[in-house]
Amino acid sequence: MSLIDRYICWLFLRVSLCSAACLIGLIVLIDVAGNFEEFIGFGDHSLHGFLRVIGTYYLARSLIYFDWMSALIALMSTIFVMTWLKRTNEMAALMAAGIPSSRIVKPLIIAAVAVATGAALNREFLLPRFSDELSRNAQDLRGTRKRPLEPKYDAETDILLAGHHTLAAQQQIVNAAFQLPQSVPGYGRKLVAKTASYRPPDNDRPGGYLLSGITQPESLSKLPTLTITGRPVVYSPIDTDWLEENQCFVVSKVTFQQLAGGKAWQRYAPTWHLISALRNPSLDYGADLRVTVHQRLLRPFLDISLLLLGLPIVLSRNHQSLFVAVGQCLLLVAAYYLLTMVFEWMGSRSYLLTPAQAAWGPLIVLAPFAYTVSKRMWN
Numbered sequence: 001m002s003l004i005d006r007y008i009c010w011l012f013l014r015v016s017l018c019s020a021a022c023l024i025g026l027i028v029l030i031d032v033a034g035n036f037e038e039f040i041g042f043g044d045h046s047l048h049g050f051l052r053v054i055g056t057y058y059l060a061r062s063l064i065y066f067d068w069m070s071a072l073i074a075l076m077s078t079i080f081v082m083t084w085l086k087r088t089n090e091m092a093a094l095m096a097a098g099i100p101s102s103r104i105v106k107p108l109i110i111a112a113v114a115v116a117t118g119a120a121l122n123r124e125f126l127l128p129r130f131s132d133e134l135s136r137n138a139q140d141l142r143g144t145r146k147r148p149l150e151p152k153y154d155a156e157t158d159i160l161l162a163g164h165h166t167l168a169a170q171q172q173i174v175n176a177a178f179q180l181p182q183s184v185p186g187y188g189r190k191l192v193a194k195t196a197s198y199r200p201p202d203n204d205r206p207g208g209y210l211l212s213g214i215t216q217p218e219s220l221s222k223l224p225t226l227t228i229t230g231r232p233v234v235y236s237p238i239d240t241d242w243l244e245e246n247q248c249f250v251v252s253k254v255t256f257q258q259l260a261g262g263k264a265w266q267r268y269a270p271t272w273h274l275i276s277a278l279r280n281p282s283l284d285y286g287a288d289l290r291v292t293v294h295q296r297l298l299r300p301f302l303d304i305s306l307l308l309l310g311l312p313i314v315l316s317r318n319h320q321s322l323f324v325a326v327g328q329c330l331l332l333v334a335a336y337y338l339l340t341m342v343f344e345w346m347g348s349r350s351y352l353l354t355p356a357q358a359a360w361g362p363l364i365v366l367a368p369f370a371y372t373v374s375k376r377m378w379n
Helices: 003-034 036-042 047-087 090-096 101-129 256-260 264-268 271-279 287-315 322-348 355-378
Strands: 152-154 159-161 165-167 172-184 188-199 208-216 226-228 231-235 247-251
Touching: 003 036, 003 047, 003 101, 036 047, 047 090, 047 101, 047 287, 047 322, 090 101, 101 264, 101 271, 101 287, 165 256, 172 208, 172 226, 188 247, 271 287, 287 322, 287 355, 322 355
Parallel strands: none
Antiparallel strands: 152 159, 159 172, 165 172, 172 188, 188 208, 208 247, 226 231, 231 247
16 A cells, blocks of 8 residues: 555545544434433433443444444545545645546545445444344333333244233333134133243243243143144143243244334344344244345445445536535435435335345446446546
8 A cells, every 4th residue: 555545544534533423423412412311310310320321322322323324424534535635736746746536536435445344344243232222212221111012923823922011121021912823722812921021042942932920821830731733832831840830931933122123123133133034934024124135235335336426526627615515415415315215115115116126226226327427537
């Protein structure tokens, strides 16, 4: 890497950090102002507790903010660096030395690719580690707030998983009422309990929900384990040594996050978890999850296409104004996100396109434009 490459990359890094800090800081300030009372309460009405709460809360949320704005940060940083080089006449000096503009922007493109790669790694490795914290809002930092539960069918066992509300911290359903696919002698049609706590698979034990404080059926402790199509579905304490008398265990491959998190878990789950969810026989997701999987794979390429569309704007000889260039690029970003949302809607809501077509559509539209406008720059 030459001296000029290191200089441009160092300038890009500083601008990127400043841009990210300003944008994320602005969002944090607005959010803190709207949730000030909640943070004070969770911080035990002390300055130290308040700073600790908002530090912990926004440390995780800064990752999702970066995911939202990574393409914008890379584009804005590139615009600022190129405009700075033009305003200080460094660009003219480099071109007078025989260095073409395409060679000058090469380290910027490499740096933008690094930002897109970092955003992809953030989505796949960092966001899943903080998925629990990110799924809670400022009113439920400790996960103890009651959240209404939307009933969900287990497509493999045909059991309806329902209850009054959930507690995220305990991964628990309160006043659980699970409905069996058909009336079973002794069991009836429903399993009603005070709580249902999710238990992941462990050695030979399947994953599912541990029902405690069972009120229906009343004689559960005398009933054998319920099997459907030859597989145990409801374990009974009479023939299961790890269950207490007033407990039972309902087998399900629907995790607590997938049951209680709605669609929020999809935003914070890694791609391989999304693919596993599509292959999970207990889940029956529509086209929206398939669109999300395709978008995850194509997101870095879309970010680079946006950069290649924005570079010719700032390299134009018509103006050297930073504000004009930023304004034009903001319009470009708005058009980019609008195009992405329209294709997503057509694939996941209206079913006008297949999930693959909806995800690839923006890239098919943007890539030729990016190639056309950037070809002049390379020439």
